[in-house]
Amino acid sequence: xxxxxxxxxxxxxxxxxxxxxxxxxxxxxxxxxxxxxxxxxxxxxxxxxxxxxxxxxxxxxxxxxxxxxxxxxxxxxxxxxxxxxxxxxxxxxxxxxxxxxxxxxxxxxxxxxxxxxxxxxxxxxxxxxxxxxxxxxxxxxxxxxxxxxxxxxxxxxxxxxxxxxxxxxxxxxxxxxxxxxxxxxxxxxxxxxxxxxxxxxxxxxxxxxxxxxxxxxxxxxxxxxxxxxxxxxxxxxxxxxxxxxxxxxxxxxxxxxxxxxxxxxxxxx
Amino acid sequence: xxxxxxxxxxxxxxxxxxxxxxxxxxxxxxxxxxxxxxxxxxxxxxxxxxxxxxxxxxxxxxxxxxxxxxxxxxxxxxxxxxxxxxxxxxxxxxxxxxxxxxxxxxxxxxxxxxxxxxxxxxxxxxxxxxxxxxxxxxxxxxxxxxxxxxxxxxxxxxxxxxxxxxxxxxxxxxxxxxxxxxxxxxxxxxxxxxxxxxxxxxxxxxxxxxxxxxxxxxxxxxxxxxxxxxxxxxxxxxxxxxxxxxxxxxxxxxxxxxxxxxxxxxxxxxxxxxxxxxxxxxxxxxxxxxxxxxxxxxxxxxxxxxxxxxxxxxxxxxxxxxxxxxxxxxxxxxxxxxxxxxxxxxxxxxxxxxxxxxxxxxxxxxxxxxxxxxxxxxxxxxxxxxxxxxxxxxxxxxxxxxxxxxxxxxxxxxxxxxxxxxxxxxxxxxxxxxxxxxxxxxxxxxxxxxxxxxxxxxxxxxx
Numbered sequence: 001x002x003x004x005x006x007x008x009x010x011x012x013x014x015x016x017x018x019x020x021x022x023x024x025x026x027x028x029x030x031x032x033x034x035x036x037x038x039x040x041x042x043x044x045x046x047x048x049x050x051x052x053x054x055x056x057x058x059x060x061x062x063x064x065x066x067x068x069x070x071x072x073x074x075x076x077x078x079x080x081x082x083x084x085x086x087x088x089x090x091x092x093x094x095x096x097x098x099x100x101x102x103x104x105x106x107x108x109x110x111x112x113x114x115x116x117x118x119x120x121x122x123x124x125x126x127x128x129x130x131x132x133x134x135x136x137x138x139x140x141x142x143x144x145x146x147x148x149x150x151x152x153x154x155x156x157x158x159x160x161x162x163x164x165x166x167x168x169x170x171x172x173x174x175x176x177x178x179x180x181x182x183x184x185x186x187x188x189x190x191x192x193x194x195x196x197x198x199x200x201x202x203x204x205x206x207x208x209x210x211x212x213x214x215x216x217x218x219x220x221x222x223x224x225x226x227x228x229x230x231x232x233x234x235x236x237x238x239x240x241x242x243x244x245x246x247x248x249x250x251x252x253x254x255x256x257x258x259x260x261x262x263x264x265x266x267x268x269x
Numbered sequence: 270x271x272x273x274x275x276x277x278x279x280x281x282x283x284x285x286x287x288x289x290x291x292x293x294x295x296x297x298x299x300x301x302x303x304x305x306x307x308x309x310x311x312x313x314x315x316x317x318x319x320x321x322x323x324x325x326x327x328x329x330x331x332x333x334x335x336x337x338x339x340x341x342x343x344x345x346x347x348x349x350x351x352x353x354x355x356x357x358x359x360x361x362x363x364x365x366x367x368x369x370x371x372x373x374x375x376x377x378x379x380x381x382x383x384x385x386x387x388x389x390x391x392x393x394x395x396x397x398x399x400x401x402x403x404x405x406x407x408x409x410x411x412x413x414x415x416x417x418x419x420x421x422x423x424x425x426x427x428x429x430x431x432x433x434x435x436x437x438x439x440x441x442x443x444x445x446x447x448x449x450x451x452x453x454x455x456x457x458x459x460x461x462x463x464x465x466x467x468x469x470x471x472x473x474x475x476x477x478x479x480x481x482x483x484x485x486x487x488x489x490x491x492x493x494x495x496x497x498x499x500x501x502x503x504x505x506x507x508x509x510x511x512x513x514x515x516x517x518x519x520x521x522x523x524x525x526x527x528x529x530x531x532x533x534x535x536x537x538x539x540x541x542x543x544x545x546x547x548x549x550x551x552x553x554x555x556x557x558x559x560x561x562x563x564x565x566x567x568x569x570x571x572x573x574x575x576x577x578x579x580x581x582x583x584x585x586x587x588x589x590x591x592x593x594x595x596x597x598x599x600x601x602x603x604x605x606x607x608x609x610x611x612x613x614x615x616x617x618x619x620x621x622x623x624x625x626x627x628x629x630x631x632x633x634x635x636x637x638x639x640x641x642x643x644x645x646x647x648x649x650x651x652x653x654x655x656x657x658x659x660x661x662x663x664x665x666x667x668x669x670x671x672x673x674x675x676x677x678x679x680x681x682x683x684x685x686x687x688x689x690x691x692x693x694x695x696x697x698x699x700x701x702x703x704x705x706x707x708x709x710x711x712x713x714x715x716x717x718x719x720x721x722x723x724x725x726x727x728x729x730x731x732x
Binding site: 012013043045046047048051053054076077078083084085087108109110118119120121122123138140168175176178179181185187189233235237238239240241243257258259260 | 333412414422423424425426427428430431434435438439441442443445446447464467468481482483484485488526529530532533535536537539540543547
């Protein structure tokens with residue numbers, strides 16, 4: 001197998017994100033996944049191309065030696081930019097490999113372009129995990145097999161996981177703060193060498209034939225950098241498989257599940 | 270073909286005229302008589318591209334659907350329920366009007382309902398219901414910001430993975446914040462498992478016999494017996510929705526993804542049903558769940574919908590009202606259609622359905638009454654193709670195409686053996702042809718309405 005780094009889009013399921021990843025320049029430099037940081041992702045709908053769909057900001061705040069808080073701020077603009085649907089949530093998580101979630105709260109609403117909340121659009125979800133039960137505000141109780149891991153918590157957890165040495169782990173998924181989905185697993189798939197950043201330019205390449213040679217036009221990156229990314233897969237009931245791409249520093253650069261794609265846009269902290 | 274209208278009143282004129290002509294229906298029937306209960310709330314849940322056999326309670330071993338099973342176990346499941354036209358917009362036009370697509374003008378995707386045909390939102394809002402719609406509409410626009418007769422609970426535009434949670438979120442917010450001064454008619458229209466449509470695009474990138482997610486290798490569903498079966502039929506059936514060249518493993522993988530999307534739908538339906546209970550409305554709400562069409566999933570080597578085969582046309586129809594409707598009943602006897610939703614909801618609302626509606630109210634069946642019932646349903650597809658399903662058989666024709674189909678669904682439930690050229694069935698086929706002819710004569714055809722596209726950034730409103 002060639003060791004030549006490939007484009008990110010040469011790897012399934014990033015294959016349908018060509019237009020977006022062509023110009024993707026991942027952040028560089030050091031990063032402490034166990035520290036305080038804010039990652040903003042652009043969310044795309046991958047229906048034969050990549051259509052902007054939403055944005056999400058994840059902010060991690062350490063809370064002592066054994067825990068941290070993860071805040072989620074999600075915005076889904078409604079074309080033609082008349083309304084947007086938003087939710088803001090906070091997760092209290094254990095500082096363990098999968099960021100086991102202990103308690104959470106989420107509020108959602110619709111607002112118009114002036115920021116005015118639309119009537120009768122506010123929803124709230126809150127709960128905690130206790131002794132093998134998810135207890136939602138309002139009294140509803142759902143049993144689960146520990147550990148309980150939030151879908152958003154996985155965006156944080158994959159950044160701290162061991163790489164090739166990571167043994168697959170099983171868990172129950174708390175999906176979007178109120179859906180409990182059992183029989184999930186997360187595993188390390190592979191390490192990839194890829195090129196990213198720089199600028200794509202058209203150039204020519206000579207190919208020798210049996211008799212003579214031809215010159216082909218090809219795309220190549222100028223001033224690109226070679227990256228090593230680590231790929232994790234999450235599969236289970238009620239989810240289309242998720243794939244996470246994490247750089248050597250531990251940043252989650254990309255995540256894809258079916259036709260839902262997340263691209264790291266900005267980093268703070 | 271049937272009678273064509275030459276002049277069409279607008280929908281508003283139709284509603285006003287009907288309201289006057291059927292004045293009793295809007296006054297005495299919607300105002301409860303002394304001692305008579307107020308009409309119940311109505312929750313209409315629509316799924317996109319859900320085959321009836323993709324639910325655990327219906328025997329599917331590949332998907333866990335505890336919340337859809339809740340509806341099955343707490344109500345009546347009609348096993349012989351058929352889409353009027355197994356593709357999104359035409360089927361949905363029938364769900365909302367009780368008329369066949371040739372009468373709504375929505376003969377293909379992305380068309381509005383004909384201006385002369387009232388839809389449920391208009392009809393029930395005039396009857397005093399508080400009407401709200403959330404999620405996919407597709408008549409013609411996917412997620413418009415205005416639908417006549419409905420208050421929209423906006424969630425945006427997109428696909429099931431990102432939007433369905435917002436639909437259940439918005440519906441929950443609505444249920445928990447409304448003021449209960451009038452009964453509600455809420456439409457929760459989910460996209461899943463329609464997201465499977467885009468999976469076919471990815472098959473080019475899947476190396477045969479090499480799964481991109483090795484961990485699912487042991488979880489792949491079995492292949493259907495009719496995977497490689499493509500019997501003779503009209504070219505619009507035989508030649509459409511094909512996805513040849515996929516390996517067995519690729520088809521298994523396709524269906525693995527489909528069943529995960531069914532489970533995603535199930536989770537959102539669960540959230541909605543929980544919200545209905547938590548707001549105290551469950552005891553006074555009739556829940557109707559159906560799908561616009563099914564998914565081929567490799568059967569007959571096809572993907573998507575469009576065909577009159579069972580996998581595409583046979584869809585769930587669940588009605589639940591604990592304490593009022595028997596629970597855990599699987600009705601495999603009565604032929605039911607998407608046409609019946611309008612009549613059923615109107616019956617529970619205590620109003621007559623609009624004139625010209627072809628559907629039948631399911632309420633007598635739900636109450637265990639023995640009533641005369643239809644002996645066939647018709648499925649339109651691809652504009653001119655027609656299928657007629659009787660208790661045992663299915664006949665398919667496309668005028669002008671000499672090749673027809675005739676299946677004995679009792680002996681051949683997978684529709685692999687086309688009996689059309691078997692002389693033994695000539696008389697039976699003739700009976701079915703006559704049913705189609707009689708059906709055609711009953712239709713009041715309209716010109717197809719103009720295509721409006723799925724979404725226009727400049728036009729967020731339904732025309």
